[in-house]
Amino acid sequence: MILEAVGVDGSKQYGCHLCSMMLGEHVLLDAGSASMLSGGRQEEVKTVLLTHAHLDHVLELGFMLDATVAARGEPLVVAGSAACLDMVGKHYMNDLVWPDFGRIRISGSPSLVYMELRDREWTRLPGGVEAWSEPVCHGAGARGFIFRSETGSIVYTGDTGPTYSLWEKASELDDLRAVIAEISFPNSMTDTAIASDHLTPVLLRSELRKLGSPEVPVYAFHLKPWNRREIKEEVAAGFGDAVTVLRRGDRVEF
Numbered sequence: 683m684i685l686e687a688v689g690v691d692g693s694k695q696y697g698c699h700l701c702s703m704m705l706g707e708h709v710l711l712d713a714g715s716a717s718m719l720s721g722g723r724q725e726e727v728k729t730v731l732l733t734h735a736h737l738d739h740v741l742e743l744g745f746m747l748d749a750t751v752a753a754r755g756e757p758l759v760v761a762g763s764a765a766c767l768d769m770v771g772k773h774y775m776n777d778l779v780w781p782d783f784g785r786i787r788i789s790g791s792p793s794l795v796y797m798e799l800r801d802r803e804w805t806r807l808p809g810g811v812e813a814w815s816e817p818v819c820h821g822a823g824a825r826g827f828i829f830r831s832e833t834g835s836i837v838y839t840g841d842t843g844p845t846y847s848l849w850e851k852a853s854e855l856d857d858l859r860a861v862i863a864e865i866s867f868p869n870s871m872t873d874t875a876i877a878s879d880h881l882t883p884v885l886l887r888s889e890l891r892k893l894g895s896p897e898v899p900v901y902a903f904h905l906k907p908w909n910r911r912e913i914k915e916e917v918a919a920g921f922g923d924a925v926t927v928l929r930r931g932d933r934v935e936f
């Protein structure tokens with residue numbers, strides 16, 4: 683299975699792309715930059731899996747539905763925690779801010795259906811990847827995930843401050859291939875990171891300790907664009923080659 687970085691940035695500014703990752707060809711993980719996919723690739727997406735309902739992670743879900751609704755033979759499945767889906771339905775796809783695509787029917791079927799992911803269970807997604815949903819320390823119904831294919835697993839923190847159970851579960855895996863973890867702020871902004879439930883390079887170091895010392899590559903994403911250079915320097919100084927800052931277009935195989 684391939685995770686492909688469509689957008690990796692922790693906010694929006696000229697030349698930046700909000701978080702979206704493809705898992706194979708049929709699952710889109712977060713929809714911040716869904717419109718960066720070609721029309722044909724958007725039509726191939728069967729499930730959009732949301733880490734949480736913050737705007738930078740759901741922004742282009744509405745545009746993706748708009749662009750592909752007529753071409754879809756079946757509803758787009760939007761999956762996430764119950765709290766996250768509730769927020770998306772009430773505050774985004776509510777026939778006020780954006781059409782409620784759950785009520786727009788094409789050939790008798792709704793254009794969008796919600797699928798609640800149960801915590802701490804494996805859920806099979808299109809293309810054969812399985813997702814383990816774990817509550818993390820962030821607002822908006824946030825979840826981190828472990829993704830499992832036939833050949834390995836990866837941890838994906840989503841947005842989170844210091845957390846525990848995700849690392850506890852990940853430490854049980856014997857086929858871990860990579861860790862994909864958020865870093866939003868530089869070390870000089872640790873107070874801001876803690877207050878907003880995000881990580882810095884130093885905070886990530888203590889998170890990785892909870893995992894033990896796995897010899898797997900770690901990829902960082904969700905950097906605030908205006909702090910990117912400072913964070914990259916701190917990552918290079920603190921971790922050397924052990925942590926790579928993810929770029930748009932990068933692919934992680936597992």
Ligand SMILES: [Zn+2]
Nearest residue numbers: 734736820841
């Ligand atoms: Zn967030």
Ligand SMILES: [Zn+2]
Nearest residue numbers: 692736738841
């Ligand atoms: Zn975010």
